[in-house]
Amino acid sequence: MIELSDTNASAIAERFKALGEPMRLLLLEALRRGECSVGELAERTGGGQANVSKHLQVLLQQGYVDRRKEGTTSWYRITDPQVFKMCELVCGGLEEDLDRRRKLLRSRK
Amino acid sequence: MIELSDTNASAIAERFKALGEPMRLLLLEALRRGECSVGELAERTGGGQANVSKHLQVLLQQGYVDRRKEGTTSWYRITDPQVFKMCELVCGGLEEDLDRRRKLLRSRK
DNA sequence: AGTAAATACAACTAGGTAGTAATATAAGAA
DNA sequence: TTCTTATATTACTACCTAGTTGTATTTACT
Numbered sequence: 001m002i003e004l005s006d007t008n009a010s011a012i013a014e015r016f017k018a019l020g021e022p023m024r025l026l027l028l029e030a031l032r033r034g035e036c037s038v039g040e041l042a043e044r045t046g047g048g049q050a051n052v053s054k055h056l057q058v059l060l061q062q063g064y065v066d067r068r069k070e071g072t073t074s075w076y077r078i079t080d081p082q083v084f085k086m087c088e089l090v091c092g093g094l095e096e097d098l099d100r101r102r103k104l105l106r107s108r109k
Numbered sequence: 110m111i112e113l114s115d116t117n118a119s120a121i122a123e124r125f126k127a128l129g130e131p132m133r134l135l136l137l138e139a140l141r142r143g144e145c146s147v148g149e150l151a152e153r154t155g156g157g158q159a160n161v162s163k164h165l166q167v168l169l170q171q172g173y174v175d176r177r178k179e180g181t182t183s184w185y186r187i188t189d190p191q192v193f194k195m196c197e198l199v200c201g202g203l204e205e206d207l208d209r210r211r212k213l214l215r216s217r218k
Numbered sequence: 219a220g221t222a223a224a225t226a227c228a229a230c231t232a233g234g235t236a237g238t239a240a241t242a243t244a245a246g247a248a
Numbered sequence: 249t250t251c252t253t254a255t256a257t258t259a260c261t262a263c264c265t266a267g268t269t270g271t272a273t274t275t276a277c278t
Contacts, residue, residue, distance in 0.1 A: 004138040004196060009131035015199045017129030022118035024202075025125075029113040038255060051237055053256060063206035070236080072245050072254040080205060086198050087113060089191055090124045096189065097172035130266080147225060160267055162226060181224040181275045 018062040019086070023047055024055050031065065035077040040109060127171040128195070132156055133164050135193060141175065144186040 004012065018024060022043060030036060030044045042052040056076055059065045064083055068075045113121065127133060132154060139145060139153045151161040167186055168174045173192055177184045 004134055008200075009134045011130050011203060012196065012199055013131045013134055016125050016134075020122050020126030020129045022122045023236085025113055025118045025122055029118075038217060039253090048238065049255075050239080050257085054236080057256085063202060064190055069255095072243090074255060080127060080202060082202060086195055087121065089198070090114075090121055091117075091193050093172060093189060093191060094120060094124060100172060132266080150224090157268065158225075159227085159269080163266085166226085178225095181273090183225060 015062050018058050018064065019083075021055065021058075023051070024059055025087070027052065027055055027059065028064065028078065028087075031076060031078050032084070035068075035075045037073050037075055039073075041076070124171050126165050127173060128192075130164065130167075132160070133168055134196070136161065137173065137187065137196075139143055140185060140187050141193070142175075144184045146182050146184055147185065148182075150185070 003094065019028075026045045026047075027041055030041055036044075038049065038053055041047075041056070042049050045052065047055075056065065056067075056074075060067055060076075063079055065076045066079045067075070111144055128137075135154045135156075136150055139150055145153075147158065147162055147165065150156075150165070151158050154161065156164075165174065165176075165183075169185075172188055173183045173186045177186070
């Protein structure tokens with residue numbers, strides 16, 4: 001296992017940061033069903049073409065998605081479904097956090 | 110399980126974003142051994158007091174750490190060790206990504 | 219009271235980044 | 249070739265945030 005040392009912290013942070021953007025999470029979710037073109041992704045997420053393309057570059061560079069070119073079309077797909085495990089973990093944390101906040105509110109009444 | 114819909118994407122992204130900063134990862138790593146004060150954390154991570162304090166607020170607000178006050182000292186601790194599961198997942202992805210890049214380099218020779 | 223220590227907060231700066239509009243590039247079709 | 253389609257890139261704006269400095273707040277000690 002990689003240690004969370006100074007040198008690695010930046011690289012790891014970069015990977016987390018790539019997921020720290022709503023649009024990129026929506027893109028990953030849209031890609032969950034399978035390979036998808038930029039245009040389709042823009043339509044599904046409601047984002048602009050340029051913006052979607054730029055976000056896909058980030059996900060590509062961080063290795064979350066792969067790309068396959070066919071004519072003028074770029075087909076993107078999830079590289080490793082493990083991403084969704086992370087999303088589930090963070091979702092679990094979210095729910096626990098909400099519970100915690102609810103309890104705090106109750107105890108303050 | 111929470112769905113990755115438009116409404117949730119922002120909340121989830123916020124949680125990822127909180128981990129997308131080297132200093133905050135270093136703080137979590139430092140807290141791994143156990144409860145720690147702000148001063149100790151600043152010393153261990155080499156960060157300034159104000160900066161460390163500010164990063165801890167982010168981790169606190171996102172529920173990654175808890176705080177306990179004692180005199181003028183604030184003691185911080187990990188709320189849920191699941192965070193490190195996420196770090197391991199992202200580390201695994203990092204290694205796979207490096208492998209992928211190495212293969213690409215070799216195949217391009 | 220006065221002083222020191224620990225933390226939080228406010229103000230500021232510099233660098234980063236999301237979103238958009240316009241343009242560039244590339245591949246087909248007419 | 250010219251037009252159209254799909255994607256990537258550039259330039260720009262507006263906003264956000266990490267880090268720093270200085271200060272306020274709180275507690276403990278003499």
